[in-house]
Amino acid sequence: MIKVGIVGGTGYTGVELLRLLARHPQVALKAITSRKEAGMPVAEMFPNLRGHVDLAFSTPEDAGLEHCDVVFFATPNGVAMQQTRALLDAGVKVIDLAADFRIKDVAVWEQWYKMEHACPDLVAEAVYGLPEINRASIRGARLIANPGCYPTAVQLGFLPLLEAGAVEPGFLVADAKSGVSGGGRKPETHILFAEAADNFKAYGVGGHRHWPEIRQGLEMFAGKPVGFTFVPHLTPLIRGIHATLYAKMSADIDLQALFEKRYADEAFVDVMPAGAHPETRSVRGANVCRIAVHRPQGGDTVVVLSVIDNLVKGAAGQAVQNMNILFDLPEATALAGIGMLP
Amino acid sequence: MIKVGIVGGTGYTGVELLRLLARHPQVALKAITSRKEAGMPVAEMFPNLRGHVDLAFSTPEDAGLEHCDVVFFATPNGVAMQQTRALLDAGVKVIDLAADFRIKDVAVWEQWYKMEHACPDLVAEAVYGLPEINRASIRGARLIANPGCYPTAVQLGFLPLLEAGAVEPGFLVADAKSGVSGGGRKPETHILFAEAADNFKAYGVGGHRHWPEIRQGLEMFAGKPVGFTFVPHLTPLIRGIHATLYAKMSADIDLQALFEKRYADEAFVDVMPAGAHPETRSVRGANVCRIAVHRPQGGDTVVVLSVIDNLVKGAAGQAVQNMNILFDLPEATALAGIGMLP
Amino acid sequence: MIKVGIVGGTGYTGVELLRLLARHPQVALKAITSRKEAGMPVAEMFPNLRGHVDLAFSTPEDAGLEHCDVVFFATPNGVAMQQTRALLDAGVKVIDLAADFRIKDVAVWEQWYKMEHACPDLVAEAVYGLPEINRASIRGARLIANPGCYPTAVQLGFLPLLEAGAVEPGFLVADAKSGVSGGGRKPETHILFAEAADNFKAYGVGGHRHWPEIRQGLEMFAGKPVGFTFVPHLTPLIRGIHATLYAKMSADIDLQALFEKRYADEAFVDVMPAGAHPETRSVRGANVCRIAVHRPQGGDTVVVLSVIDNLVKGAAGQAVQNMNILFDLPEATALAGIGMLP
């Protein structure tokens, strides 16, 4: 059994990790930390876990994380980088669901996250945990930077196009819509029900932290600089991201075949038939990125539609997928759940 | 492997049966019928099933239902009663998720459902599939009448009180709130998004078909006639029923202990701690009835709060639970899923 | 022109007051205070007001409230009682939308609101601003205690029954459902979108502050003590309260006629035809309480359905109605808006 610890279990990625790991046949949940809620049974805060998870929150000091085989950080940005080195030194593998190790250029990271990085050398070592690109590197890693939710949906949508050189890299647009759980479980006014329900708005048009993370990936896929515009929107969904991607074709190729071939061996990327429109609810609770590719009226604009559940393939599910790879388990272990529709 | 057929698979109870049965280790899905959609792959209508269910809809004639071990009817009222006898004669067990066999008094049934019953003798034979009451009878049955969604939540909430004679049977009130999926997947104006979202209303105050079904159960529990008022409300939820039950105490007993004892051995009824307020989302997608009992300010009014997912413990999940009992499988097989929160 | 000041304008009752008063032909908005946001234009926080309200928030000290004709308190409980005496002494009328002056028995108030009252003598003077009962007293008042949202819906629903002695006063039940804006605009976890959307729960079953306020009214209507159970529920609506009221008949009277007669002259209470089910959206944004009365299957249980918009007839609209009465204006001035449906 893999001994698992979770740091920061009071947010949505934390409870989602528990929902998935509680059904994982090879996992023994050892500790979940929350300084503030230490002593409270997890199932008291998240009653869906009643009868499934017996753990109580513990302080980081009492959690015995150094005796775990793997520790997930489901914490705000800036926490994992303070604790990772000690865990790695103790032989514990680390999967960070926050952004501390996602961006290789530390100066860029510091500019966008507005803090000094505590361990640039570990950034260099960390593997970006998008299995569809980095599966081989993930297998032998000690430290995984689990991708952001928007970056997962957007990168998987652009990947076949850029790898194949099928579009002009200079004018890529991602118009992305996220459910409100993407904003976390912190009490903030703009994500109150009475603010976010029956309402729709863009935000961060001037600059969002996922922009440099996505650009880093797109430039790697393309092998050259890209011009990339990213506009996120807050949508009255609990879960779900829908990325609508726009690019200009630079070669006349069969887009449907391109996507199907690229993802033929990927269990968690589902290329839909030509003409389809993926719905976010079709992946609700499931570790799947569902994609459709269009070329409206046969013109030279490509439109890619890419949906994920931000808490699953966009966070906790992808983290478990990475854990499965790290520990040489079948990649789908505990991840075969079917999306809940309706 | 248990060979399973589903009649009428294009509604919400149909797709939910598929979601649950696709993960059932002892089930082989053999057929799902829809005359209108014959030939269409199920996963085309319900894309969450892509990669999980390969069946296509077939006509009833081509479905070979008589070769199944069990057939679920996820049909409108009045369909199952036309086809059940032939299936039973062929040795097939039948679980009807509609109302055809729920009410023992055929005259009452005909009054509320406004049609003549096709097989009153089978009504007499049918077992009402609420395992918490009828587990022993279910085990040997050929024909199960799967309870309605409101009746499941309301009966499980009143059961301990009436069995124990703890409340006056003459003034029982159930104020029940249901998600919109309880209205089915038929296109009707009042359940359009733009009608039902950000809106709340009671309906059927003058009389709802679940009233006689619930009353039948309450009178059985009490062993005497009851006075019972039932007011259902349409709520802007996709899934979920919340029943708030009111009764007047007739004996001064420990309500918390009463409920905990009654459901101590029930895997799918969760009595919450004193003072708790169950949330519908805590059972979203899960086969659980979660209950709390209150006695506001120590007065003589009992308030019971009872929540289920109308499509799971209120329909498809309970039907699978009944199937597990019928076929002597562990009752929780394929039903251990954790509620999806958030 | 009536010079109006608003204390505490950053919450939902504040912005709703502004929406209504900005269209009031006899009102000059003079000041709106918020210590925290002093200097910010109101329309920057609430962009629906762009082009309609030019005011900026000011500190209480700079607001010049003592030069107003009337001041509305849209503040947390406990604020108005600190400032009311000085305003009254300056000849300013006060309408408190919070609870400071609603409960006549100061000891009861202090028990439920967990603070010492600053001015019990003003509690005695204050008029409870439910115009359908107290119109005459409101006319000459200096200080109005604007009723709570639940109390408005519940009291107007029970009023005809209790005045007429038509029901047994010993077992009155109000099962009430509120939209999330009733919880205010403070950032709190349980009213986040991802917590409250697609979810339904009861709360405060053990005791809610509106219980003593409602009971005070019901006992006044009945002229005797009542047994009253109140269960509020949090509902995924932005606005709206639906109160479902239960009582046992003690006299065989024509309920429809009783209600129609009682409210024949009330512009803001709409008694619907027999058999109707009022919807919350029919009063969305409108200063109306819409009521239907039922007697299911001719039995001895009365069911009253009562809906309001919690921010309008349940708060800001009723406050403007009280202001109109205070200043001898037509009661409907600025309150003739039609509910927004869909």
Next chain:
Amino acid sequence: MIKVGIVGGTGYTGVELLRLLARHPQVALKAITSRKEAGMPVAEMFPNLRGHVDLAFSTPEDAGLEHCDVVFFATPNGVAMQQTRALLDAGVKVIDLAADFRIKDVAVWEQWYKMEHACPDLVAEAVYGLPEINRASIRGARLIANPGCYPTAVQLGFLPLLEAGAVEPGFLVADAKSGVSGGGRKPETHILFAEAADNFKAYGVGGHRHWPEIRQGLEMFAGKPVGFTFVPHLTPLIRGIHATLYAKMSADIDLQALFEKRYADEAFVDVMPAGAHPETRSVRGANVCRIAVHRPQGGDTVVVLSVIDNLVKGAAGQAVQNMNILFDLPEATALAGIGMLP
């Protein structure tokens, strides 16, 4: 008083016309037709109108539309073109809220709407009712083609850029999101609450009827052919459209000044401050298009955010605005309502 008739009043644009016109001081509502509901009081179907609108639905034959001064068609496409000539001949002005007269190229219209046009000569005469462009022509018109909802939001967002030649016309993208009421009040499965709530999807990527309507406008603004991609999305909102527009700059100009100047005299277009993100709820129920313009990180991509209420500025409100212009009334008459927030 202007005598007004409405054809087809059982849909959302119909009830919204009534909500607005009932408060219009110069309007006398004469008739509202629905063959199917003839005889039913309008306020029975739409109870928000109780006390405000006394009309009952009548058959077209009994409606006396030829005695009206203006008739609004709130009908499915293809109805207005059958009845308009007779009304014009009788001296009645016609405002069609459907698409019959929007597209000048009748062949294009017939291709997209899949029917033969009944009166191409009237298409030539009709004035496209976007007052911000065609105010002068509207004034003297007999027949107004009221713009579609998406076309209103998208055209007003692109207008200043194209008129000024500020962007390359060859690669314009409109990613548009609409509330579900945009799909009308017809009972169809995909707009059921349980289908559309907590769900997000694109639709019609291969071709949507608003594409040729928008393109016609954009080419007029630009004075040349444009390359235009339009992707609509179904969003869990009741009301509201958010259009996110992308274009490549071809001149280095001050975008904020450009927009502010273009709309300086427009009462119903609100250009927000630089850096702002308009919310759909800020225009809920209001006849406003609220716009912000961005140039992310100073690059050469322009992003315009444009929001309207699809039933108001996108339909009924704009129709009333056109009526006001037609009859030389102040353009804001009955249109000064403030958006309902929250």
